[in-house]
Amino acid sequence: MYGIVDTIISWLLFIFGVSIPFYLILGAIGISGFREITSYEKYDSFYYNVNASVKILLSLVIVMIAAFSIWWIGAIITFAFLASYITLKNGLRKVYLAGLLVLSTIIGTVWGYAPYEPLSIVSMALNTPVSHFTTIWTWPPYFSILGYEHTLTLQSLYYSFQISFRFSAAIVASLLLVMTNTPAQIIKTLSRFKIPDPIIFSLVVAMKTVPAVFESFDTSIKISMMRGYGGNKPKFLRPFIILGAAIGSIVPTIVHLLRGAKDIGISADTRAFRAYPSRTYFMLTPFKREDYFFLGFIFAIVIMAAVAIMMGFGRAIPYLT
Amino acid sequence: MKAIEIKNLSFTYFGDEKPALTVDDFYVNEGESILLTGRSGSGKSTLVNCINGIIPNVISGNITGSVKLMGKEVRDMRLPDVAKIVGTLLQDPERQVMNYGIVDEIAFGPENLKMPREEIERRVKKAIETMGLEAFVDRETTKLSGGELQRVALASVIAMEPAIMILDEPTSNIDPEGTEKIFKFIQSNKEHMTQIIVEHKVERALPFVDRVVVIDNGKIILDVSKEHLMRDVEVLLNAGIEIPEEYIYAKRLNLETVDPDTVRERIREYGIHLSRRERNNGGERILTGKINIEVEGRQIVNTEINLKKGQVYCIMGKNGAGKTTLIKGLMDFLDRKRFKNNSELFIEGEDLSDKDYVIRGRKIAYLPQSFDLMLVNKTVESEIYYSAKHRRMPEFKKIGDELIEMFSLEEKRQTDPLMLSTGQRRRVCMAAALASSAHIMLMDEPTSGQDFMNKKILGEEIHNLCKKGFSFLIVTHDSRFAYRYGDYIGIMEKGKIIHEGEPDEIFRFSSQYGVIEPSDYVLRIDQKEVLS
Numbered sequence: 001m002y003g004i005v006d007t008i009i010s011w012l013l014f015i016f017g018v019s020i021p022f023y024l025i026l027g028a029i030g031i032s033g034f035r036e037i038t039s040y041e042k043y044d045s046f047y048y049n050v051n052a053s054v055k056i057l058l059s060l061v062i063v064m065i066a067a068f069s070i071w072w073i074g075a076i077i078t079f080a081f082l083a084s085y086i087t088l089k090n091g092l093r094k095v096y097l098a099g100l101l102v103l104s105t106i107i108g109t110v111w112g113y114a115p116y117e118p119l120s121i122v123s124m125a126l127n128t129p130v131s132h133f134t135t136i137w138t139w140p141p142y143f144s145i146l147g148y149e150h151t152l153t154l155q156s157l158y159y160s161f162q163i164s165f166r167f168s169a170a171i172v173a174s175l176l177l178v179m180t181n182t183p184a185q186i187i188k189t190l191s192r193f194k195i196p197d198p199i200i201f202s203l204v205v206a207m208k209t210v211p212a213v214f215e216s217f218d219t220s221i222k223i224s225m226m227r228g229y230g231g232n233k234p235k236f237l238r239p240f241i242i243l244g245a246a247i248g249s250i251v252p253t254i255v256h257l258l259r260g261a262k263d264i265g266i267s268a269d270t271r272a273f274r275a276y277p278s279r280t281y282f283m284l285t286p287f288k289r290e291d292y293f294f295l296g297f298i299f300a301i302v303i304m305a306a307v308a309i310m311m312g313f314g315r316a317i318p319y320l321t
Numbered sequence: 322m323k324a325i326e327i328k329n330l331s332f333t334y335f336g337d338e339k340p341a342l343t344v345d346d347f348y349v350n351e352g353e354s355i356l357l358t359g360r361s362g363s364g365k366s367t368l369v370n371c372i373n374g375i376i377p378n379v380i381s382g383n384i385t386g387s388v389k390l391m392g393k394e395v396r397d398m399r400l401p402d403v404a405k406i407v408g409t410l411l412q413d414p415e416r417q418v419m420n421y422g423i424v425d426e427i428a429f430g431p432e433n434l435k436m437p438r439e440e441i442e443r444r445v446k447k448a449i450e451t452m453g454l455e456a457f458v459d460r461e462t463t464k465l466s467g468g469e470l471q472r473v474a475l476a477s478v479i480a481m482e483p484a485i486m487i488l489d490e491p492t493s494n495i496d497p498e499g500t501e502k503i504f505k506f507i508q509s510n511k512e513h514m515t516q517i518i519v520e521h522k523v524e525r526a527l528p529f530v531d532r533v534v535v536i537d538n539g540k541i542i543l544d545v546s547k548e549h550l551m552r553d554v555e556v557l558l559n560a561g562i563e564i565p566e567e568y569i570y571a572k573r574l575n576l577e578t579v580d581p582d583t584v585r586e587r588i589r590e591y592g593i594h595l596s597r598r599e600r601n602n603g604g605e606r607i608l609t610g611k612i613n614i615e616v617e618g619r620q621i622v623n624t625e626i627n628l629k630k631g632q633v634y635c636i637m638g639k640n641g642a643g644k645t646t647l648i649k650g651l652m653d654f655l656d657r658k659r660f661k662n663n664s665e666l667f668i669e670g671e672d673l674s675d676k677d678y679v680i681r682g683r684k685i686a687y688l689p690q691s692f693d694l695m696l697v698n699k700t701v702e703s704e705i706y707y708s709a710k711h712r713r714m715p716e717f718k719k720i721g722d723e724l725i726e727m728f729s730l731e732e733k734r735q736t737d738p739l740m741l742s743t744g745q746r747r748r749v750c751m752a753a754a755l756a757s758s759a760h761i762m763l764m765d766e767p768t769s770g771q772d773f774m775n776k777k778i779l780g781e782e783i784h785n786l787c788k789k790g791f792s793f794l795i796v797t798h799d800s801r802f803a804y805r806y807g808d809y810i811g812i813m814e815k816g817k818i819i820h821e822g823e824p825d826e827i828f829r830f831s832s833q834y835g836v837i838e839p840s841d842y843v844l845r846i847d848q849k850e851v852l853s
Contacts, residue, residue, distance in 0.1 A: 008840055010330075030658065032658055032659060039463075040421060042461055043539070051535070072425065077323065085832065151349040181421075182421035182422060182425070183419075183420060183421055184420050184421060184425035189537075205419065208419050208421075211463070212706050216691065216694055218656075219654070219689055219691070219694050220695070220697070222654055222678055222692040223687065223689070223694060223695050224697055225679050225682070226652070226678045226679060226681070226687060226757075227682060227695075227707060227709075227753070227754070227756075227757050228682065228708045228709075228711030228757060229707075230711075231679050231683075231712060232684070232712075232713060248697040249694070249697060251697070251739070252693055252694050252695070252696045252697055255693060255739050256691055256693050256694055259693075260413075263411055263416035263417060264416055264417075264419055265379065266379065266409070266411065267409075267411060267416070267417040267418075267419060268419065269375065269379055269400050269404070270373055270374075270375070270404050270407070270408070270409040270478075271404055271408075271430035271477065271478070271481060272400075272401040272404040272405065272430055272434050272481070273433050274401065275399075275402075275433050275434055275435070276401075276433075276435045278435070279432045279435060280432050280435050280436060280437070280438065281432060281443065282425075282428040282432055282438055282442065283422075285426065311602075
């Protein structure tokens with residue numbers, strides 16, 4: 001028989017999983033924090049001198065290594081690159097903000113996977129029989145409507161925790177690219193990779209628009225709250241009030257940005273964008289000493305990951321037993 | 322040679338039944354400068370887009386007739402080929418500039434044309450020199466003021482070396498100093514570049530053009546040389562276009578000149594007394610603020626501000642003076658992690674210094690420049706009810722209905738506010754902001770991009786609300802609006818209000834702070850006040 005206390009705890013666990021990532025993203029990082037870790041700021045340190053193409057290569061390599069190797073390799077990569085953010089402009093703050101993002105990714109992924117993951121799959125991934133699993137909570141039967149497994153096991157949490165580092169490693173590497181390279185540098189790199197101009201242009205507009213998106217979104221949310229949205233509710237509910245206001249602010253923000261996007265399109269078209277299949281570049285970005293050094297570092301990571309996989313540390317891929 | 326030649330042009334947007342633009346015969350000679358004016362939605366942008374090839378290449382619709390550029394038919398040209406002939410400067414530089422670096426932005430066009438690096442370098446250098454960008458060429462475009470950014474946008478168009486330049490309301494988002502630099506460029510390039518200046522404010526652009534073209538309801542209703550404009554003043558007024566007051570008096574008095582000083586002397590000789598608005602500065606003080614804002618250890622605003630009941634206080638000054646930061650600081654809209662706000666704020670005797678924007682919102686309403694961001698509801702009615710409803714006011718419908726009536730929105734009650742015209746959306750936003758029961762309203766550049774009629778309506782609405790006890794703090798570059806509807810003006814420089822007083826007092830010396838006096842003021846200098 002499922003008691004009332006168990007029911008309350010189950011719902012509290014459910015709410016924990018949903019609310020903590022939201023709290024971290026909206027309450028702790030905030031919209032302005034997101035803007036800080038997704039925008040380029042001029043500075044002079046190692047990462048800022050590394051070519052965008054090398055950082056794109058780094059992102060691809062990290063995504064692949066995190067996917068193929070055992071979870072702790074992804075974890076080491078995540079935390080090592082996160083720590084290296086200290087060398088960026090306002091480095092300590094960027095470590096803090098990106099750290100919160102990593103934390104919300106880990107909690108979100110664990111809570112997004114663990115309750116849903118069929119035990120048979122977890123058993124195959126961890127190469128452990130289901131009978132050896134440690135049950136830490138039994139959900140009310142009606143939670144199956146949400147797609148939940150009947151029980152939450154320690155192994156499910158452990159498996160989901162492992163998966164989370166595939167995402168966190170990729171996030172940390174990608175943020176590094178957008179924080180230390182201008183859109184123009186990225187255009188040139190992508191163009192060198194023969195990526196079609198319309199796709200490059202879309203990315204550049206997106207990069208240029210990201211800070212504006214956050215700013216407009218922030219203004220819209222604040223105006224809603226200033227106009228009384230959630231004004232009578234206790235302050236500890238603020239992240240949820242912000243979430244509610246944020247949902248309402250999506251449409252006006254998109255409409256506002258689309259009106260701007262039309263002008264950006266006209267601005268490019270009236271300056272002969274796509275006049276020819278390719279463009280010339282006035283500012284060249286030749287490879288420097290830092291690029292070769294960093295390429296060597298990426299190569300070393302690949303070698304170490306390959307060795308680790310060959311030594312049997314490649315079992316992060318489910319079903320590969 | 323004719324730079325632009327249009328014959329039997331008609332353009333209908335997809336989904337519309339009637340054409341948005343019909344032009345039988347229109348031309349612009351090589352080296353000529355024309356002012357294209359008309360109220361919002363009259364067809365100015367449609368005409369411009371037919372000339373620069375955006376119609377039909379980007380904006381689709383049904384187009385008939387002929388548009389020729391330097392003798393070549395636009396419909397037979399690819400858009401990049403049109404771009405080699407016509408350069409277009411848009412209204413909002415923040416939407417035009419897409420690169421992070423200034424040099425990247427200027428080089429964007431020549432790079433698209435696959436020019437050799439040496440040629441790109443030559444063009445970039447020339448554009449930087451022409452627009453005087455040397456002092457800040459290494460700065461990031463995101464850190465520039467509106468005026469600086471507009472000069473970068475113009476430099477990026479100049480680098481294309483177009484034979485025809487279209488400037489679409491180039492100064493509506495920038496301060497008088499930035500405006501001066503844009504018009505200086507127009508003046509100095511008049512002879513070797515055909516120019517079309519699209520502008521609501523005839524007063525600003527008139528000295529730099531040869532001909533004035535007025536569009537109304539998608540048709541050219543006036544095409545006249547600048548010298549003959551005076552005889553057609555009524556046409557402009559009927560078309561809802563803002564024209565300098567000296568033109569009206571010059572015509573009435575049959576004067577040969579429109580120089581404001583001369584017109585003023587003649588007005589005086591004829592014994593005509595020009596009316597002035599009674600300034601309302603006698604109310605009780607309802608807002609007192611000592612605003613002190615720092616960013617990264619640098620003080621960016623440090624000023625006192627006082628607002629009286631029923632008063633319209635206009636904050637003016639150059640771009641970057643700290644006007645918007647002041648307003649956002651008063652509202653507690655600045656990011657607390659980045660900005661340090663050590664401010665004191667008292668409203669109607671209540672200390673709100675430590676209160677956030679949620680609490681301050683009960684006393685102050687705020688209308689940002691991008692007012693569309695306020696519109697979170699599906700109908701005008703629900704938008705206006707929103708604030709009072711969320712504040713759990715039992716009479717929220719009564720409050721909302723009164724505002725709907727006050728702002729003449731009855732017919733639009735069930736319409737999606739985002740689907741309304743700019744002027745209507747601004748009215749919905751004002752009504753929605755006032756529904757919060759706040760009696761103080763902060764507005765950031767409310768006249769930006771608005772035509773004469775919309776500005777007039779806005780001014781009258783503000784005036785009527787002041788009679789009901791509302792007070793306004795308005796950031797504006799629009800000297801004429803501030804003179805006509807403001808009670809008090811504060812000149813802001815380097816984060817501080819350094820002069821404040823009634824408009825007639827302030828405009829005596831405001832030009833030294835980048836605030837140009839309007840001709841309405843010039844005509845009234847030393848006049849005896851006679852209230853009409």
